[in-house]
Amino acid sequence: MSTIYILGGGAIGSAVARLKASTGASVTLITRHPNDLPDNINQIHIASWDWHEITQTLHNLALPDQFLVTNGLLWSETQRPEKRTEALTQEALLASFSANVLVTAACLQHVSGRMKRDTVLRFMAISAKVGSISDNRLGGWYAYRTSKAALNMLVKTTAIEWQRRFPLSALATYHPGTTASGLSEPFQQRVPAGQLKTPEDAAHCLVEVINSLAPEASGQLLNWDGNTLAF
Template identity: 50%
Template sequence: MSFANPESVLVAGASGGLARALGAELVRRNPQVQLLTVSRGAKEGFVGHSGSHEHLTTALDETASVDAAREFIAAQERLPDWVINCCGLLHTDTHGPEKSLEQCDDDWLLQSMQINVLTHLHLARALSPLLQRRSPMLWVSLSAKVGSIEDNRLGGWYSYRMSKAALNMLVKNLSIEWGRRVPGSCVVAIHPGTTDTELSKPFQANIPADKLYTPAQSAGRIVDVLEKLDAEDSGQLLFWDGSVLPW
């Protein structure tokens, strides 16, 4: 079963650069799609959208978001066909990727884990009791290639790498648990490619212009990949072109 032409899509972390571009791309391809958005911020509309749009304001890094998100999803007429979780953190005003062990800071590692892992765990916990055996779902976590342990040849970026590696393990576990409970479901992590958003802004200086993608470019390529997925692809870490990356 392919996941092309979703009728309902949930986008979490909806205010982010990639999330907004993904919402716009989904609406461009499926103007009548039912959009469910979850964000710490307010609801944002999409040009050309003629379907319904429901929004939940909640901070997915907090435990209370599990109940809030579950209530929100349960109140909809149907479960989403796709769930795309875009939450992630690379830097704040005071912290960023570490070049060496000396720069590591406990609080920053914990904050990285909270945003890069718990935001995905909480949404999965919200959805889990609502899953229906006969309604296979596509779950996508935006992760990062630097979270691949096998692919790590440069070192550094301790907190981001460790938290994305933990997210990758969450995705793998989820693919196994939901694969048993809901045959036909597909759970993947995807690396969007280096995209011009707030998250990558401070690190763009050394990136060749042809390797820094616009949010619209990345969103188009991610949706291309998602439309072609089926249950057999579950449990993979994917590159933005659909190829498989090592965990």
């Protein structure tokens, strides 16, 4: 039986958990909030995405076959995507980097410390196309863009290390496309007709990509259709 750990119980994380469980996989969902999910999904509730709490939670678990980080922050009650530099705040930048970079960094540090040369692990973290520096033609969304660009670099750098230490394993960042979720809710009206994915559709695409993730693709930013996006 294959095993997958999913960090983040939002729309995409929960949909992936349901889909993987329906195929017979052993699914562990690590989430801050309880979810109404089938009983065959193991839910672990944590109080915060604090680095120490994440690593302590993972310490009690064996390495899985697949590891998915879906946690992320675009907006909150006190934070909105910035349209100009004057709107930037230290609090927004720190919150974005904490959610969008540090959570994945904590997971990577933990699993890297437990992996062996013959370990076969597929690791994927949800990023965003707006984190691509070369694709940025509109500007704005400073905290979100910069934190996702940093996430891409974190995974790219880790991939170089893994190629030397764990050549059978693979990791990548992933752009799921705009999905109907709490993260995208304030911006869904801007999405062209037919391009807003349901969480279930997004989960199917994501599972196809992570299931086929190979060491040759390590370090890349992958689109929802499996194609590589430019950094």
